[in-house]
Amino acid sequence: DAKTTQPTSMDCAEGRAANLPCNHSTISGNEYVYWYRQIHSQGPQYIIHGLKNNETNEMASLIITEDRKSSTLILPHATLRDTAVYYCIVLFSTSGSRLTFGEGTQLTVNP
């Protein structure tokens, strides 16, 4: 699975958009980009995933560059409850693949 690089921490004002970047320059054509987050002392939560096209769901949007070497997770209107560690993970899509967590980005949403 391709290695990812994320900033250690980011701050965002409540109500503003939070844009979390992820670099995955060694990604291969068959690897998906997944985003999970972990609120303090809880299990991780799936957010969104994509292969080539931009994706949007009720939680967030995922923007993947055309060369697929980087992506950005966008929380359109961050709330205090979005404070968490956000993990960008790249892996092949086979049923039940093992997830390898990096250090992630600690996002702090400030009032």
Add this chain to the structure above:
Amino acid sequence: GAVVSQHPSWVICKSGTSVKIECRSLDFQATTMFWYRQFPKQSLMLMATSNEGSKATYEQGVEKDKFLINHASLTLSTLTVTSAHPEDSSFYICSAPSVAGGPDTQYFGPGTRLTVL
């Protein structure tokens, strides 16, 4: 969405005793489940893959005789920490993949905090 539960949510035990942690998929079946461990201020580390009806697969460096995994049904996997010691104190989290969420979407339990005195 798919729900995964864990029991207990926290446990305190004496050194040398064994502790069993249960992981259940509540509204879907899971032939595979995963067990992770997380130390304070660190990321999750995959310990093992639990396979229904067969032996678990352990990651390098994880002692299979110390961390016993049983996946007896399509909705239940258990992790038993045998002869626990203070260094085993950690946050243990399980996950299960569900095709309902799309390829490779994993659903995580809330975690079990183990403290060994």
